[in-house]
Amino acid sequence: MTLHIIGGSAKGRRLFSPPDHNTRPTAARVRESLFNILQDIIEGSHFLDLFCGAGAVGIEALSRGALHATFVDQQADALDLVRRNLRLCKMEGQADLARLELPGKLSRLTTPYHIVFADPPYALPCQEQLLRALCTHRLLCPDAIVVVESGKKAVLPDSVESLARKDTRTYGDSVLHFYS
Template identity: 45%
Template structure:
């Protein structure tokens, strides 16, 4: 697992042991960042269910202004902190230990949100619903959700909408957009 491009290009990130955490494959990560490549620089990022922190770290490497990482596992929180230090991003990141869904109630706003919870749980649906309910995406924000290819994700209420879905073997990336106020008036 490595940082693909940007200021930390080529850095190998440490991984969690065991089967509970399933890092995004390099192929899927490359595709994901190709999809959003023009929507990263200067943005505020949330890496919910952070695991190793690789998605938020990749965004920081590509010019995101700052990132918040949330995970409930103490070993994951320590690993994200180690990976941030390894890449030199500790000054632009915060790592939160605790329940990801509870964190969404904080009211913090983000431009880009990564969701990659354990596939077996129904956490993805809950997170999407909570993000829309608490409206934590800034205008024109983007949510990228990784799931099993056969997973059916909920439709979100306006101003959120499913923009596009991409399939990579057994993995699906669902990209949601939040419109701006000019779109809501019509």
């Protein structure tokens, strides 16, 4: 799959893609729809990209005006790929990377975020734990938006702690769940 940035300062930039087929990057049409929805709040935001893979979603956020992005993945090779992509887009100074077991080690993050995007493997049913951890560890700014990508068959809760699902959008086999 060819990855490229869809909008903003790095529009059209081709990113390095994961070499294996176990990583499922968020499709371009899903990213485009996501950022069309977030366009009014992305500017100046702190963005958290969980299960970041190649980093396309977080880099797209930076390209569209996010002030800073934190990329988190459990795999060292994924974070190496994010580093390469950040360097390619000249965005290294706007990002932090963390190798953490998710959702269990989210407590190691300390910054509150305006926007959180989480794209766990579809076979890993950790969405509720993830939402709970974001609230428990106070990683959300007031009025934060959390977007969780899942497969069509996944059942996500309507609410967890202070978060309530406000919207759901389906794109083929992918579903975006919006919480705030």
